[in-house]
Amino acid sequence: MAQKQVAKLADIDGSTLSRLESGGRGVSREVLDRICGVLQLNRHEQLEVLVAAGFLNEDAANLLADDDVARIARLLHTPELDPADQQTIRQYLKLAVSHAKALGYPVD
Secondary structure (H helix, E strand, C coil): CCHHHHHHHHCCCHHHHHHHHCCCCCCCHHHHHHHHHHCCCCHHHHHHHHHHCCCCCHHHHHHHHCHHHHHHHHHHCCCCCCHHHHHHHHHHHHHHHHHHHHCCCCCC
């Protein structure tokens, strides 16, 4: 897709996108999300972009790249999740970490 078309669809100025691509200008998370949407990047590609732009560190991106971890994170931050259910889910996660530790895996 041409740069001009991406800029138009993302509702940003073409010169702004050009400066972003050359590293000459920072970007807001909102603008970056619009660009990623226009480019139809998958979640893993979006994570790479967020790391490159400084919105995520590598460790966070690696966690969110795991589909199961990302699903649990989304679930735990769902406003409709009952606090008691959230506590139970967190207890299951702690149990899983304890189990991994008992098996001899390094757990920080």
